[in-house]
Amino acid sequence: xxxxxxxxxxxxxxxxxxxxxxxxxxxxxxxxxxxxxxxxxxxxxxxxxxxxxxxxxxxxxxxxxxxxxxxxxxxxxxxxxxxxxxxxxxxxxxxxxxxxxxxxxxxxxxxxxxxxxxxxxxxxxxxxxxxxxxxxxxxxxxxxxxxxxxxxxxxxxxxxxxxx
Numbered sequence: 001x002x003x004x005x006x007x008x009x010x011x012x013x014x015x016x017x018x019x020x021x022x023x024x025x026x027x028x029x030x031x032x033x034x035x036x037x038x039x040x041x042x043x044x045x046x047x048x049x050x051x052x053x054x055x056x057x058x059x060x061x062x063x064x065x066x067x068x069x070x071x072x073x074x075x076x077x078x079x080x081x082x083x084x085x086x087x088x089x090x091x092x093x094x095x096x097x098x099x100x101x102x103x104x105x106x107x108x109x110x111x112x113x114x115x116x117x118x119x120x121x122x123x124x125x126x127x128x129x130x131x132x133x134x135x136x137x138x139x140x141x142x143x144x145x146x147x148x149x150x151x152x153x154x155x156x157x158x159x160x161x162x163x164x
Contacts, residue, residue, distance in 0.1 A: 016045060019087050022157045023080055029156025036072070040080060046115030046125075048080035054109050064103035070129065071098060074140035077113030077127035082144045085119055090149040093142055094122070102137040104129075109137070121146060 012020070020042035027033060027040040027050075037053035052073055060066045075096055083091045113127040122145050129138040151157045 012045065015087075016084075020084060022151070023083055026151070026154055026156040027076070027080065029154075038073075038076075040076070042080060042084055045084050046081055047084070048077050048111075048113040048127075050077050050080070050111040050113075052109045052111060054104050054106050056106065059106075064105050067098070067100060069104070070100050070138045071096065071140075073109060073111040073129055074098060074127045074138060075142060077111035078125035078140060078142040079113070079144060081113030081115045081127070082123040082125040082142075085115055085123065086146060086151075088151060089146040090151055090154065091123065091144040092147045094145045096140055096142040099139045100137070101139065102131070102135060104131065104137055107132045116141075 023042055024040050037055070038050055040048060040050045042048050050073065052069075054065050054069060058065055058069045075093055078096070079091060079093060109132075110130045111127055112130065113125055116124040116126055118124050122143055124141065124143055126141045127139070128136050131137045
């Protein structure tokens, strides 16, 4: 008699899907994100993907993206990956380490975030930036703490409706 392992159903629950779509809405509604050409998608628990269009209006005097842009992209990707695991509270960045490995001279940059550890009070997540050539141009690690702000109180988060 042979035995075979059955993998658990990895499809997310409807509640998880709603939380992820609500986080995408929260990102889109944040006033700071009106300054950036970017879009967040959450493909799975503990994962995020943000596509940024980096243009000359964010360059420093030497003709490449300013470091603040790296931080914005890396922090956002790590933050949203971590917040997929927290359904009741908005997270706050408490620390973030950056490694900038290549100048960004423009184009489409993908920020990928993934949760590393922690689920209760403090969460750790990493992120990386990939340029149009598929090369990593930056990497970061952040720690995030639950705030007292309920996600449900934030207009961008609460606007998600169940699709039938």
